[in-house]
Amino acid sequence: MTDPVASGGLDGPLSAAASPASVLRPEVLAQSAYHVADARGMVKLDAMENPYPLPEVVREAVARRLAEVAVNRYPDAACHELKQRLRAAAGVPADAGLLLGNGSDEIIQMLALAVARPGAVILGVEPSFVMFRLLAGLAGARWVGVPLRADFSLDETALQEAIERHRPALALLAYPNNPTGNLFDRAVLERVIARLPGLAVVDEAYQAFAGDSFADALARFPNLLVMRTLSKLGLAGLRLGYLMGSPAWIGELEKLRLPYNINALTQAAATAILEHPEVLEGQAAALRAARGELAAALERLPGVTVFPSAANFLLLRVKSAPRVFDALKARGVLVKLADGSHPLMEGCLRVTVSTPEENRLFLQALDESLLS
Numbered sequence: 001m002t003d004p005v006a007s008g009g010l011d012g013p014l015s016a017a018a019s020p021a022s023v024l025r026p027e028v029l030a031q032s033a034y035h036v037a038d039a040r041g042m043v044k045l046d047a048m049e050n051p052y053p054l055p056e057v058v059r060e061a062v063a064r065r066l067a068e069v070a071v072n073r074y075p076d077a078a079c080h081e082l083k084q085r086l087r088a089a090a091g092v093p094a095d096a097g098l099l100l101g102n103g104s105d106e107i108i109q110m111l112a113l114a115v116a117r118p119g120a121v122i123l124g125v126e127p128s129f130v131m132f133r134l135l136a137g138l139a140g141a142r143w144v145g146v147p148l149r150a151d152f153s154l155d156e157t158a159l160q161e162a163i164e165r166h167r168p169a170l171a172l173l174a175y176p177n178n179p180t181g182n183l184f185d186r187a188v189l190e191r192v193i194a195r196l197p198g199l200a201v202v203d204e205a206y207q208a209f210a211g212d213s214f215a216d217a218l219a220r221f222p223n224l225l226v227m228r229t230l231s232k233l234g235l236a237g238l239r240l241g242y243l244m245g246s247p248a249w250i251g252e253l254e255k256l257r258l259p260y261n262i263n264a265l266t267q268a269a270a271t272a273i274l275e276h277p278e279v280l281e282g283q284a285a286a287l288r289a290a291r292g293e294l295a296a297a298l299e300r301l302p303g304v305t306v307f308p309s310a311a312n313f314l315l316l317r318v319k320s321a322p323r324v325f326d327a328l329k330a331r332g333v334l335v336k337l338a339d340g341s342h343p344l345m346e347g348c349l350r351v352t353v354s355t356p357e358e359n360r361l362f363l364q365a366l367d368e369s370l371l372s
């Protein structure tokens with residue numbers, strides 16, 4: 001029999017029963033699972049969902065399309081029809097490659113797995129989207145999070161130092177950033193991308209609310225990929241994210257994609273909905289207008305600071321955020337408590353911009369919660 005230790009096998013007495021701690025990788029054991037709050041019966045303003053349903057005609061078109069799906073067959077592994085629709089609807093540059101993910105979360109996972117050789121570093125800023133750090137860790141890469149400045153802008157000097165020191169294989173940068181909501185200074189971000197020795201992925205999950213994109217910078221930066229999702233646009237339940245960039249990068253990353261990661265129902269539904277791009281665009285426009293109105297109303301509340309947002313959520317600072325969060329919850333309004341997640345998030349709550357009616361309910365509940 002071979003010595004299990006010498007062969008890289010498991011430590012411990014041969015008779016010991018398997019336990020998670022004796023079998024699983026330490027980076028798995030060290031993680032806590034992504035927490036999804038129970039929102040049943042609540043005004044749900046914690047996850048940046050689009051509150052508007054699809055119009056009746058589009059729902060009927062989706063229903064007809066779904067009825068035709070041959071669920072006994074594997075889905076189209078190449079997603080031909082969906083990709084064609086997506087290219088047109090999302091303005092993907094004609095010469096760019098396109099990779100689809102079961103949500104952009106899955107694309108982040110593919111990227112992390114692709115670069116995670118021993119010692120590989122994945123760089124980002126903090127605070128930012130928590131899945132970056134989580135998926136880097138699970139893939140076995142080392143996460144380096146460079147703190148933003150107090151006004152949530154990029155610390156260019158600190159980023160340059162981190163790049164020189166750690167030589168990251170991959171940088172994940174959300175534009176606009178979550179949970180802060182701001183767009184970083186574009187010139188600074190471009191200089192950071194130009195300095196990176198590895199791949200730069202700009203995560204544009206909130207592009208529909210931002211009015212800016214790095215898609216037109218793909219031609220200038222050979223190490224740049226742009227990632228987006230349909231989730232915040234109104235299709236969170238379908239799980240569809242996409243990554244665009246040079247076919248050389250996309251072709252390699254395709255090898256990490258499970259062949260049928262986009263199921264047949266998602267392909268059919270998304271294709272049907274993207275035949276009416278004006279629907280989701282109109283809803284995004286309504287949310288952009290509501291964002292301005294909600295921000296103005298919040299600014300009138302004493303003791304509330306509202307940060308500028310280019311996304312479909314607002315970040316607020318209040319006194320005793322955990323208490324206000326609980327008081328909102330007691331009034332049936334679920335927001336995200338950012339306080340406690342990072343020192344820069346002290347006193348912060350993150351709230352999704354919703355319909356005028358839900359925004360009004362939130363404002364009223366907040367007004368009461370601040371006094372309670």
Ligand SMILES: *Cc1c(COP(=O)(O)O)cnc(C)c1O
Nearest residue numbers: 103104105129174178205229231
């Ligand atoms: C919400 C969010 C995502 C996740 O998108 P899915 O496509 O739903 O997985 C990715 N990046 C950022 C910055 C987000 O805020």
